Amino acid sequence: MSKLETAVSSLVELFKEYSGKEGKKGQLSSAELKEMLEKELSSPELKEKFNPEEVDTLLKDLDKGKDNLINFREFCRFVTLLARAYYKMEKEAKK
Amino acid sequence: MSKLETAVSSLVELFKEYSGKEGKKGQLSSAELKEMLEKELSSPELKEKFNPEEVDTLLKDLDKGKDNLINFREFCRFVTLLARAYYKMEKEAKK
Numbered sequence: 001m002s003k004l005e006t007a008v009s010s011l012v013e014l015f016k017e018y019s020g021k022e023g024k025k026g027q028l029s030s031a032e033l034k035e036m037l038e039k040e041l042s043s044p045e046l047k048e049k050f051n052p053e054e055v056d057t058l059l060k061d062l063d064k065g066k067d068n069l070i071n072f073r074e075f076c077r078f079v080t081l082l083a084r085a086y087y088k089m090e091k092e093a094k095k
Numbered sequence: 096m097s098k099l100e101t102a103v104s105s106l107v108e109l110f111k112e113y114s115g116k117e118g119k120k121g122q123l124s125s126a127e128l129k130e131m132l133e134k135e136l137s138s139p140e141l142k143e144k145f146n147p148e149e150v151d152t153l154l155k156d157l158d159k160g161k162d163n164l165i166n167f168r169e170f171c172r173f174v175t176l177l178a179r180a181y182y183k184m185e186k187e188a189k190k
Contacts, residue, residue: 003105003108003135004106004131004135004136004177005141007103007105007106007109008102008174008177008178008181009181010101010102011178012178012181013098014098014099014102015182039097040097040099040100041097041099041100042096042097042100043100046100072178072179073179076175076179077175079102079103079174079175079178080171080172080174080175082103083103083106083107083167083174084171086103086107087107090107
């Protein structure tokens with residue numbers, strides 16, 4: 001599998017892993033999103049920007065469907081925010 | 096590094112790798128996007144949906160800035176389209 005397909009398939013696996021823990025499968029609850037932030041973000045900068053303690057603010061930003069749950073499309077918006085923060089961090093580290 | 100951070104960092108690396116080949120660094124040209132599709136997509140379904148021969152149609156879809164180049168934000172939209180197609184394929188394969 002290519003680097004791009006490996007990255008995409010691991011994002012799908014991650015979403016399924018955390019969204020399957022409780023409640024509706026295929027949807028991330030606030031608690032599941034919080035657990036993902038706690039377990040999957042190790043860098044201090046990313047953990048500050050996507051603070052597990054402020055998961056409800058993040059969830060509100062992502063939750064276009066206004067059902068208090070994060071579907072896969074909304075999860076991809078989170079991945080985009082995370083990737084853009086990571087890209088910016090890398091560019092600044094090179095200055 | 097966690098699974099999520101590994102996926103995100105490889106997306107950033109991929110973008111930098113392909114956008115650095117010609118012209119403006121940090122922006123994917125049509126030729127660079129086409130090369131990425133050719134080299135990074137192996138599954139027939141994904142290759143059909145994101146056909147290298149129709150890269151200009153894809154570029155038009157992604158290119159919100161209308162500068163005929165794909166910046167990192169627009170690349171993340173491509174990754175979202177790809178991830179959603181992959182997620183759908185996996186769900187259908189389970190039926």
